[in-house]
Amino acid sequence: MLARIVATRLLEIRQSLRLTPQASRSFSTSLNYHIDTADNNPDLPWEFSAANKEKVKEIVSHYPSNYKQSAVIPLLDLAQQQHGGWLPVSAMNAVAKVIEVAPIRVYEVATFYSMFNRSPVGKYHLLVCGTTPCMIRGSREIEDALLKHLGVKRNEVTKDGLFSVGEMECMGCCVNAPMITVADYSKGSEGYTYNYYEDVTPKRVVEIVEMLRKGEKPPRGTQNPKRINCGPEGGNTTLHGEPKPPPCRDLDSC
Ligand code: FES
Known part of the structure; x- marks a missing residue:
């Protein structure tokens, strides 16, 4: 009886968290162990x-x-x-x-730092920020759009070897959440780049993928045309003038 109550409760929790047994996400524990392979x-x-x-x-x-x-x-x-x-x-x-x-x-x-990959990734490794500000602003939908468009699960590589999708914790762009970064291994260690794409939408991340596939360079940073860098949408609402310099003491007279 107790076992049935526990099982029912676990199922309820799993459903409330949307963690169904068929969930497409694999979690990071799979990255923490090593088994010898060919x-x-x-x-x-x-x-x-x-x-x-x-x-x-x-x-x-x-x-x-x-x-x-x-x-x-x-x-x-x-x-x-x-x-x-x-x-x-x-x-x-x-x-x-x-x-x-x-x-x-x-x-x-x-095995501690998630930027180190312990299994093969695509030439373009797409990392979706999964931390709270990005999650509140729709990072789950961003990841779902990428996985669906590429036909892979998290940490799987597309058959052509071009793309993989992983998760990363906060990358310091919360003000422009949600965001993804693309680790670009397509040009070896000489041409390696690591690019942030911010204010992304499910539609925009798919466009970014298709631009990368064609060898184009999607513009980095905010993808919101109404925002300049990290400024508020529509322009600044404060700090319109030059900030006053801090008062300086005359150290010689102290
Ligand atoms: S939470 Fe995503 S960049 Fe900080």
Whole structure:
């Protein structure tokens, strides 16, 4: 009897949260573990390219020699760009070797930050901000429009390898919510870019996808023609004049 009551209540909660068993979203726990596969195991060779080896030297030189491990994030980022947007276990092991730490020290960083992808992504990896301000302004509908248009589930790659859709936490553009960012791996680590598209609508994100598919560059930033950058729609309502400079004390006479 108790089990039935609990099961009924869980079903009610799930329905109220719209988390049906058929939901198209897969949640981030799937990104936190590793199982060896034919294309992702520690026996596969991986090393930084000749050009990136120079960048590795430069990155490591920014840190004291006894704190090389502080370079872990920029090195993982470089490895991810080189590998087309994701980090196989051999790439993480290569980073561990550079900074002279046990591989687990690198794994724990790569599995903590959602900007590191542990499985293949599309050449254009579309990340929908899922944090509260964007969610209130319709990020679920934005994600649904992308998944439906591309015919994939979250974190799946389209058959042509061009697109994937993931989720990201707040990217600091809440004033222009909802927003997505596009990690563009189409030009390798040399031409890598990371672009924000703000004030998006379900229709606009589909247009952005189609522009990227054609090799065009959709204009970044706000997609609302009535807004300039982060200003209010229709123009400024305050701060019309030049702000007064702060009063300065005459330090010599203090
Ligand atoms: S909540 Fe989406 S950018 Fe801050």
